[in-house]
Amino acid sequence: MDETVAEYIRRTVLKIPREEIKAMLQKWGFLSESQLQSINFRQIKENISQDVVQLCEENSADIKQAAVLDIIYNHIYPNKRVWSVYQMTKTAEETEFFDLTDFKKKFKRRLRSALKHVTINFREYEDHAIWIRIAWGTPYTKPNQYKTSYVVYHSQTPYVFISASVLKSNLPLLCQALVVASNYHDIREMELRSHSLNSLKDIVFKRYSQNFQTYYPRPLQERKVAPENADLRIIQENISEKERIQRVNREVFGDGPQPKLEFAQYRLETMFKSDPKMDVLDKKEPFRCLVKFSSPHLLESLKSLAPAGMADAPLSPLLTCIPQKARNYFKIREKKGVFPESFVSP
C-alpha cells in the first residue's frame, strides 16, 4: 500500500470522534466485520488509527477506497466546511431524464481533459444527493489529497453546493464540468454561504416555515401566558407593545425554526441622510460602508433583537429577506425616484 495512502487514512481516522470510528468504518465497508472486531476501540485514537492502517495494508487499500472514507466523513460532518450555493440554468424547458452514469462519465472527461492530475470520486445517497470529491493536482504534481473540493448535487434540482477550499483557481473549471455533465447551459453563484449544508438546502428547497403574507389583519392569536404565581397587583406597563412585537416578529420570520446561517454581509452604497439642522455631511456621493453580521445562529439572533429592545419591529427587510432571497451577501444602492427611503439590491 502506498505510503501517502496509509498516511491519508491514518489522518482521516484521527479526525473522527472516538465513539464514532467503528460506525464509520462499518459504513465504509472496506474492512471485514472480523477485522473490525479485532480492533480495540477503547484505546487512544493514535493507536486505533495505526490498527486501521495495518488492516488496510492487509487489504491493499488504494486511494480510491481512502477517498470514499473521506467522503463518508464529510457527509456526516459537513459543517466543518463552508459551502457556497450555485444555481444552474438551462435554455430548454423540458426536463430530461437524469442518467447518473452519463453524468459521471462526462464530468470526469471534462476535468481530465483540462487537468492531467486529478482524483475524482462519487457517492450517491438516498435523497438523490450526489457527492463528488475532487483532489486537485497541477500539470507537474500528483493530486494533493489534502486540497480537496466537494460538490453536492441534487439531480432533481438545478442547485449545486460547493465547498471549494483552498484552490479557488480551479473553480471555473469545476463549474464548467458540472454544467456540461448535467446538460445545463449556465451556472451562477448565488451569494449564499454557510457552514450548515442542511440549512442551505432548507433555504433553496424552501423547506423552512416561511413568513406569512398578511393581506388582512389576522385576529390576535397571542399566546396569553398566564403566570402561575402572578401577583395581580403587578401589571406589565407595555404588555401591548410586547405582544405587538411578538406578533410582528412571527409574521416576518415565520413560526418554525430558522435555517442556520453564520454570517450576512452588506456592501452599502447609499446616501448619508441627516437632520438638516445638524449641519453635517451633505455629500452627493454615496456613504460607503461594509456591514457584517455574525453569530452561531444568525437568523434566530436577529429574530431576538426586537423582543430584547435592541431593534424596531418589524426588522428591516434587508435582514428578513435572507431566506426568501436565498442570499446572505448583498450590495445595496439607493433607489432612484419616488421613494428615496427604499433600497435596491442587485
Added chain:
Amino acid sequence: VAVSSLPDLRGTERDQAAILVQLSSRSPAFPKNSEEKLLWSGWFCCVSGDDLSDNVPEDFTCLPLFLANGAESYTSIVGSWFQKTFDCCFRRLALSPLNLSWMAAMWTGCKVDKTASPTELVFSVPCLPHPLDISYAIHPEDAKALWDTVQKTPGEITQEEVDVFMDCLYSHFHRHFKIHLSATKLVKVSTAIASAHCDGIIKFLQSQYLTGVLTLLTELAISQIQ
C-alpha cells in the same frame, strides 16, 4: 531578562524616560553560543502625563502606562514580580465604549495617505439566546468627510462632537437595518492610525501618530488610578 531605558519615548520634558523589559530564551543545549530569541517585551512609559507629574513628589518616578507584547503567561509572571517588588497594581486597561468612541472620532480625523484602511466599529450583543457580532466599516474618506463637518474647532475635540459623530453613524445604520447600535456594546475600534479593543489590546499602525495614541492611553491610565 534585559531591562533598558528608552529616553526618547516621552511626550513632554517632565515625563520620565520609558523603561523597556525584554525576555529572551536561549537554547538550553548550547547556552554560550546560540542566538537569543525574543519571547516577550514590555515597556513602562508616561507620555504627556503632566497632570500626574504635578501631583507626585520630586524623586518619584511614575510610569502609569505599561504595554506588553507576548504570551499572557509571561505577562503575568513579570506583572506579579513588579507588583510584589514595587507594591503596585497591574491591571488591564479597560476601554469603555465611551473611550472607544473618542478614539474612533479622533483617529478618523487624522490625515493619512491614500491607502488608508476603513474606520471599523465592532459591536457585540452577548446577552441574546444566540450572541451577535456586528462589524460596521466605513470607507476612510467618507468617515473623515463626516468627521470634518462635525468638528468645529481645529485642534480641539469636544464630547458633544464625538456624540454627534457617533449618532450620525448609528442613525445611518438604523435607517438601513432598524437596529439600535446604541443599545449594543462597542467593543473594538479600528482605523488607519491604530486599533483598540475593550480588553486593552492596542495595535499601532502609523508610527507618526505613536506619540498621540500613547498620550491618550497615558491619560486613560492616569484617570483609572484616581
